Every structure is written in C-alpha cells, then in structure tokens.
Amino acid sequence: MIYKTTPKMITIFGTRPEAIKxxxxxxxxxxxxxxxxxxxxxxxxxxxxxxVLDFFRIKPDYDINIMKHNQSLFDITTxxxxxxxxxxxxxxxxxxxxxxxxxxxxxGALAAFYMKIPIAHIxxxxxxxxxxxxxxxxxxxxxxxxxxDYHFAPTARAKENLLxxxxxxxxxxxxxxxxxxxxxxxxxxxxxxxxxxSNDFDYLDPEKHLLLVTCHRRESFGEPFxxxxxxxxxxxxxxxxxxVYPVHLNPNVRExxxxxxxxxxxxxxxxxxxxxxxxxxxxxxxxxLTDSGGIQEEAPSLGKPVLVMREVTERIEGVEAGTCKVIGxxxxxxxxxxxxxxxDDEEYSRMARAINPYGDGKSSDRxxxxxxxxxx
Numbered sequence: 566m567i568y569k570t571t572p573k574m575i576t577i578f579g580t581r582p583e584a585i586k587x588x589x590x591x592x593x594x595x596x597x598x599x600x601x602x603x604x605x606x607x608x609x610x611x612x613x614x615x616x617v618l619d620f621f622r623i624k625p626d627y628d629i630n631i632m633k634h635n636q637s638l639f640d641i642t643t644x645x646x647x648x649x650x651x652x653x654x655x656x657x658x659x660x661x662x663x664x665x666x667x668x669x670x671x672x673g674a675l676a677a678f679y680m681k682i683p684i685a686h687i688x689x690x691x692x693x694x695x696x697x698x699x700x701x702x703x704x705x706x707x708x709x710x711x712x713x714d715y716h717f718a719p720t721a722r723a724k725e726n727l728l729x730x731x732x733x734x735x736x737x738x739x740x741x742x743x744x745x746x747x748x749x750x751x752x753x754x755x756x757x758x759x760x761x762x763s764n765d766f767d768y769l770d771p772e773k774h775l776l777l778v779t780c781h782r783r784e785s786f787g788e789p790f791x792x793x794x795x796x797x798x799x800x801x802x803x804x805x806x807x808x809v810y811p812v813h814l815n816p817n818v819r820e821x822x823x824x825x826x827x828x829x830x831x832x833x834x835x836x837x838x839x840x841x842x843x844x845x846x847x848x849x850x851x852x853x854l855t856d857s858g859g860i861q862e863e864a865p866s867l868g869k870p871v872l873v874m875r876e877v878t879e880r881i882e883g884v885e886a887g888t889c890k891v892i893g894x895x896x897x898x899x900x901x902x903x904x905x906x907x908x909d910d911e912e913y914s915r916m917a918r919a920i921n922p923y924g925d926g927k928s929s930d931r932x933x934x935x936x937x938x939x940x941x
Contacts, residue, residue: 571601572940575658577649577676579607579631579669582859584617585840586664586688589746589929591623599937605652607645607669608632612814616839620751627652635816638701641668649676659940663713664688664743665858666699666706674712684709685936688742689716690723691858691879698877699858700784715939717932719862719923720882740931741924748863749926751844762845766809768833773807774851774907776800780874781813782856789894790818793874794825796899797854801832804907808832809846852906852913854899861889862923870916872902880923887919 574594578587584606594602604625606614611632618625629648631641645668653661653676661677663670664687677684686709693703710716710727718724719742727737755762769775780793801808812822812834826832838846844863847853852870853860861880864871865888873884873891883889892902906913 571599572659573601573603573656574660574662574936574940575603575605575652575656576662576664577605577607577669577673578664578667579609579614579629579645580667581610581613581617581840582857583664583667583669584614584621584623585747585859586743587662588617588621588623589743589750590662590687590932592621592750593929593933599941600933603627603656603658605629605649607648607673609641609645609667609669613837620754620840638668642672645669645672646676649673650679653677653680653682658682660685660936662687663709666691666702666709668701668705671705671708674709678712683715684713685715685717685932686710686713687717687932688719688723689713689737690718690720690725690727692723692726693877693879695877698784698875699782699879703879715936717928717935719928722882738931738935740935741926741928742862743924743928743932744859744862745866745921745924745926746929747840748844748866751841752848755841755845758841762842765842766846766849769807769809770831773805773831775846775849776806776808776903777846777850777853777855778808778810779853779855779857779860780810781815781818782875783817785856785874785894786817790821791825792894792896793899794821796896796903797832798825798829799896799900800903801829804904806831806851806907809835811835811838811843813837852903854903862921864888865919865921865923868917870906870913872899872906874899882922886922887916888921890916 594600605627606625608630631644660683662685663673674684696704716737717740724737724739853864854872856875861883871889876893878891892898
C-alpha cells in the first residue's frame with residue numbers, strides 16, 4: 566500500500582496498563598518516523614491514566630472521558646463505542662492500534678472494524694483458556710484477535726496460540742513486550758532521583774524485607790479478596806516484613822482491604838502509585854505478590870520473584886522460566902509460598918536469577934518498522 570501523503574495512525578487506549586505499554590511506541594513514532602500519530606484515550610481509568618500520560622509527556626488528541634463512579638462493563642462498552650464513532654469519522658485513520666485486553670482495546674478494535682479500518686493489536690495471543698479468568702480480559706483479547714489485521718505477539722507461545730485459532734501466519738509477528746521498553750525508559754528517566762523517591766517512602770524500615778502487593782482483578786472480588794487480605798495480615802503479624810499495598814480505587818477492592826488490613830503498623834495501604842514510583846518500589850522490593858499481568862512481565866527484569874495470586878495466568882512463559890509462580894487465592898497457600906521465599910534462600914535465588922522471557926526493550930522499534938513496511 567503506497568500513500569501520497571503521510572499515513573495516519575491512531576492509538577486507542579484507556580487504562581493505565583495500556584498507557585504504559587503504548588507510551589514507548591507513541592514516543593518512538595513521534596521521533597521522526599513517517600507517521601501522522603493521533604492519540605485517543607477513552608478514560609476507562611482516569612486519574613491513574615493521567616499519571617502515566619503526564620510522566621511520559623504524552624498529550625492526547627481526544628479524550629472520550631467515559632469514567633464514572635462504579636461503572637459497569639455495559640457502561641464502559643457502550644460509552645466507548647459511541648465516543649469512538651465520532652473520533653474515527655473525524656480522523657479517518659489508515660490504521661488503528663490497540664493494546665492488550667482491556668475493554669477499551671476490544672471496543673477500539675470493534676469500532677475500527679465497523680468503519681473498515683485496518684487494526685494492529687499489540688500484545689496479541691495471550692491466553693488463559695478460561696473465559697472467566699481473567700474476566701473480562703480473556704474474551705476481550707480473543708475477540709480482538711479475530712477482528713485485528715496485524716498481530717504483534719510478545720512471545721513464540723503467543724504466536725502459536727494465534728495460529729491454533731486460525732490466524733494467518735504472515736500477519737503474526739513476534740516482537741517482545743513493549744512493557745520492557747517502558748520499564749527501561751522509566752529507569753533511565755528516574756536514575757538521578759534516588760533521594761526524592763527514598764524520601765517519599767521514608768516510613769519503610771530498611772532492616773525489614775519489603776513486600777509489594779498489587780491486587781485488583783474483578784474475578785477476585787468477594788471471598789477471594791478477603792482470603793488475600795487475611796493472608797497478608799497473617800504474614801505481617803509473624804514476620805520481619807514491611808508490606809506496601811497501593812490500593813486500587815474500585816470500591817470492591819477498597820472495602821475488604823481497609824476493613825481487614827487498616828491500622829496494621831507494618832502494612833501500608835497507600836493511594837495508587839504513579840508509574841515511576843511503582844518502578845522504584847519494585848526495584849526496592851524483596852518479592853512481589855500480585856494479580857497484575859504487567860508486573861509478571863516487568864519484575865523479572867529487576868530480579869524480583871513474583872507470586873501470582875490468581876488461579877490461572879495467561880503469562881505462562883514466566884512460570885516456565887521460573888520468574889513467577891501461580892499460587893491462587895487460598896489464604897493458606899499465599900502464606901505458605903510467601904514464607905518459602907522469605908526463608909529458603911536457594912528457592913529465592915532460583916527465581917530471582919531466572920531469565921525474563923518477555924523481551925529486551927526493543928519491541929517498539931520492531932513494531933514500528935513492521936508497520937512502516939505495511940503502510941508504505
């Protein structure tokens with residue numbers, strides 16, 4: 566396909582993880598590559614999304630701003646779809662780029678399909694093979710795969726998943742994960758600010774092991790969240806640790822967390838962190854307990870073992886490499902596996918030294934070079 570004018574590419578995203586993984590792509594594309602890059606954010610997250618955009622100095626061209634209190638998946642889906650209709654009619658892009666598995670990615674791809682615009686899917690091919698875990702992300706990414714025209718898979722396994730679903734091999738590219746690009750970029754940007762970050766966390770005891778916790782997924786709402794909180798309470802009571810838990814703004818997360826964990830002297834329930842503070846805290850942590858997909862990919866590059874508080878993970882490469890271990894949401898299992906890493910130096914070292922399978926920090930360059938070949 567040959568253009569007489571510079572081809573226009575629009576990125577659509579709406580959550581903090583999407584913004585982190587899109588940021589290095591956007592910045593690279595604006596460095597002088599022959600694209601007219603437009604940025605549309607949906608506002609599926611709001612405050613947490615803005616933190617990432619501000620840090621990377623990315624200014625959206627469009628903000629649909631759908632965020633409202635305790636919004637449902639029905640609200641998110643319909644509001645984004647109607648908002649994107651106006652944006653795509655105005656811009657008439659040559660390519661729409663979506664990332665990952667948030668509802669913003671699925672609806673962004675659907676809107677582009679309705680207007681017969683080619684779609685590129687970043688981080689394509691991840692699968693848990695359980696449509697309810699993670700929910701709704703597993704079905705979101707499956708649907709995007711069967712709408713998209715170009716598939717940028719982070720690993721060979723992700724490519725294999727796509728081929729097994731009938732996606733044509735000449736449209737699938739293994740490029741690594743852009744989150745590693747974002748991580749390395751952030752480490753470089755904050756390398757001279759050690760004093761500032763240390764002061765922001767001056768309440769932490771350096772003589773204790775620092776455990777970072779992030780947990781927010783919908784499939785954990787209810788009893789699983791209570792189990793997780795009770796496990797953290799037990800770990801804090803009996804061990805020489807400091808637990809830092811940036812608590813998601815969703816009330817389904819905040820209510821059990823503050824009910825069970827608030828007031829414990831070595832459990833710090835804090836506001837959601839901006840990305841540079843999160844990266845700094847990951848770097849300083851002894852180990853990480855999470856249900857986040859991105860952290861499963863990032864932490865191994867920092868040499869930090871990850872315990873995944875989910876029943877299944879679509880990021881099986883990390884489990885096979887030994888960087889992560891899936892431990893579920895049972896109180897007993899979370900306590901058992903955390904104590905193992907706190908007391909077994911050999912097991913800790915094995916996980917900390919495992920090689921990260923998710924990339925080398927050059928994924929954005931690969932993706933943009935491929936897109937350049939497609940559009941020119």
